[in-house]
Amino acid sequence: MLAHLPPIAPALCQRVTPIWCWNVRPHRMITSGFCPVFCSPPSAARTVEPSLTRNRHERPTMAQTPAQSSAPVSRSARRIALLGMIAGYGNALGFVELGGVFVGAMTGNTTDMGAALASGDWPHGLKVAAIVAVFFISAVLAGVVRRLWLPARGFLIMAGLLVVTQAVQGHPAQRVCELLFLPAFMAVQGETISRFSGNAIQTIVITSNLLKCASAVAGWLVSLLPGSTSARPAHGTILLPGLAWAAFFLGAMAATAALRLHAPLPFLWPLPLLAILYADLAHAERAHDPD
Incomplete structure (x- = not known):
């Protein structure tokens, strides 16, 4: 994807970022075809994928779920x-x-x-x-x-x-x-x-x-x-x-x-x-x- 972008594309994307990319959720950026590396600040780019991975793969454990008991x-x-x-x-x-x-x-x-x-x-x-x-x-x-x-x-x-x-x-x-x-x-x-x-x-x-x-x-x-x-x-x-x-x-x-x-x-x-x-x-x- 980087090979097909013109040299000015990263600069344009960085300029556009403050206008629209801050109001778009990370998963919407990914599914819409835009690369979050160019269309997000460096800090956001580092945090998008770990959060998505954590939400996708983590499941509540028994320790996290309160036990519900009932009377005999x-x-x-x-x-x-x-x-x-x-x-x-x-x-x-x-x-x-x-x-x-x-x-x-x-x-x-x-x-x-x-x-x-x-x-x-x-x-x-x-x-x-x-x-x-x-x-x-x-x-x-x-x-x-x-x-x-x-x-x-x-x-x-x-x-x-x-x-x-x-x-x-x-x-x-x-x-x-x-x-x-x-x-x-x-x-x-x-x-x-x-x-x-x-x-x-x-x-x-x-x-x-x-x-x-x-x-x-x-x-x-x-x-x-x-x-x-x-x-x-x-x-x-x-x-x-x-x-x-x-x-x-x-x-x-x-x-x-x-x-x-x-x-x-x-x-x-x-x-x-x-x-x-x-x-x-x-x-x-x-x-x-x-x-």
């Missing part, structure tokens, strides 16, 4: 089983006590609210709107608590809400207190812990868990096909979402049975489960264990 699936399964039963129990109690309105399923409540307001049933529509608003505000406050303090304190807040709800039973303000405390109870649970063994699983929402479980089962079936190159999903991606649904179902049945049998202090039944969860999560936080 058995521990996550235990937590999901307890949380799922608590969520199903609380949602069923609220559904019965508040006359067919959910305290944790905001998808159904939003549909119910829209249908009620569109049909002119303003009292019911506004009641559902109040539940949605309480749920949202409580989730915001629970998120603040989780970020400023330890997430395990969320279980203490949940226990306090249940105790207050039980204390107002038979009081004239019972329905108003239930409308405030039960959605807050569910929102705090949803915001306190929602990650298990690296999987994002919301224990108060069942629809997404069914979809996650179905997707993992589909991936497992495809991986069994002859000649399939699909990776087989981890056992936790199938077990944990499915367990969340089953535990929620059992919790709802337990709450309904407690109400039908007129069991004493029905709002306090989840307290032992909350105590177990608090001790478990608090110990994990002190040990800096993963989710």
Whole structure:
């Protein structure tokens, strides 16, 4: 290339360099056919090729990549089983006590609210709107608590809400207190812990868990096909979402049975489960264990 350049070419290229070559990336100069030796200052010419070689050939090592660990699936399964039963129990109690309105399923409540307001049933529509608003505000406050303090304190807040709800039973303000405390109870649970063994699983929402479980089962079936190159999903991606649904179902049945049998202090039944969860999560936080 140097043999075909006229004698004036290097001088012209050096004069043009301050105008255009400083604004062109090195790899663009190389691919455009210009020689960076003539169209770059000496310092740039020395640094272009090493940087390109380093970016092309270097790969992050294990020491450079932070290790990501997750909790054992058995521990996550235990937590999901307890949380799922608590969520199903609380949602069923609220559904019965508040006359067919959910305290944790905001998808159904939003549909119910829209249908009620569109049909002119303003009292019911506004009641559902109040539940949605309480749920949202409580989730915001629970998120603040989780970020400023330890997430395990969320279980203490949940226990306090249940105790207050039980204390107002038979009081004239019972329905108003239930409308405030039960959605807050569910929102705090949803915001306190929602990650298990690296999987994002919301224990108060069942629809997404069914979809996650179905997707993992589909991936497992495809991986069994002859000649399939699909990776087989981890056992936790199938077990944990499915367990969340089953535990929620059992919790709802337990709450309904407690109400039908007129069991004493029905709002306090989840307290032992909350105590177990608090001790478990608090110990994990002190040990800096993963989710």
